[in-house]
Amino acid sequence: MRRFRRYLPLEQAEGFQIRHDRKMVRILFLVVLLTVVSGDAYPEKAIKYAPDKNFDEIKSLHFIVKFEKSPGMELLAEDVMEISEQAYSKVGWDLDHQVKTVSTVIIYSSIKQFKDVTSSADWAGGYFDGRIHLPISGKFNREKLRKFIFHEYTHLVSQEIVRGNCPFWLFEGVADCEAENWDSEKERILLYAAQNNFLFPLSELEKGFSHVSKGKAKLCYNQSYSATTYLIKKIGFWGLKDFFRDLGKGIPFDRILKKMAGVDMDEFEREWKSSLLK
Numbered sequence: 001m002r003r004f005r006r007y008l009p010l011e012q013a014e015g016f017q018i019r020h021d022r023k024m025v026r027i028l029f030l031v032v033l034l035t036v037v038s039g040d041a042y043p044e045k046a047i048k049y050a051p052d053k054n055f056d057e058i059k060s061l062h063f064i065v066k067f068e069k070s071p072g073m074e075l076l077a078e079d080v081m082e083i084s085e086q087a088y089s090k091v092g093w094d095l096d097h098q099v100k101t102v103s104t105v106i107i108y109s110s111i112k113q114f115k116d117v118t119s120s121a122d123w124a125g126g127y128f129d130g131r132i133h134l135p136i137s138g139k140f141n142r143e144k145l146r147k148f149i150f151h152e153y154t155h156l157v158s159q160e161i162v163r164g165n166c167p168f169w170l171f172e173g174v175a176d177c178e179a180e181n182w183d184s185e186k187e188r189i190l191l192y193a194a195q196n197n198f199l200f201p202l203s204e205l206e207k208g209f210s211h212v213s214k215g216k217a218k219l220c221y222n223q224s225y226s227a228t229t230y231l232i233k234k235i236g237f238w239g240l241k242d243f244f245r246d247l248g249k250g251i252p253f254d255r256i257l258k259k260m261a262g263v264d265m266d267e268f269e270r271e272w273k274s275s276l277l278k
């Protein structure tokens with residue numbers, strides 16, 4: 001139980017900004033633990049207000065995509081389904097884990113409705129609570145949508161493996177790796193922070209990014225991605241699967257790091273920071 005509390009998945013991202021409200025996720029984990037048989041991990045507020053009960057839906061072998069009955073939404077749902085199936089194949093293969101249950105993706109054409117359901121902040125644009133919630137209105141960028149779904153679906157798969165025992169920066173970093181959510185601007189921000197000593201200690205990113213402003217959260221995500229790719233360089237991509245498996249067994253992160261990468265957390269962080277400046 002303590003491990004679940006220690007590493008809570010919070011998130012936000014540019015464009016489709018994502019935020020997992022820390023308090024809500026705490027509630028979620030309690031709900032998950034208490035209602036594991038029913039399998040629904042919906043947060044408290046959403047149980048009272050679940051508009052998707054009246055939504056239309058399309059189904060595949062691995063997903064249900066729910067959507068509001070409004071013009072254009074069915075076509076959008078079909079796109080979401082196609083991308084979700086791609087995520088199922090790629091992320092499942094990369095992390096060597098096939099989700100056994102059917103995953104739900106809910107798309108909202110109303111930002112207000114999305115926020116009412118998820119209790120997200122004004123700037124939040126997505127939510128993951130065992131189901132994937134996507135607020136999509138007006139025009140949408142398919143590539144951005146792909147990154148968002150891959151990112152969220154990676155959380156879903158990761159969570160099944162690590163069972164809450166994962167530093168937040170690694171949880172987010174792996175999701176961004178799978179989403180290929182990296183670009184030169186992010187690299188520039190990270191380099192600037194490294195050169196000017198603005199980097200957050202990784203220990204501050206273990207539990208989530210809720211203590212920082214929206215602007216600084218971008219740096220947190222960049223650091224998460226970068227530290228994760230550095231870890232993968234040290235242990236290999238296939239090593240990541242074993243790393244995750246060990247986390248899922250409840251083994252402390254530091255012990256796995258020492259065993260697989262041969263360094264403790266301080267050494268790892270020092271090495272990673274100096275790699276940024278090379």
Ligand SMILES: [Zn+2]
Pocket residue numbers: 010011012018151155172175
């Ligand atoms: Zn995330």
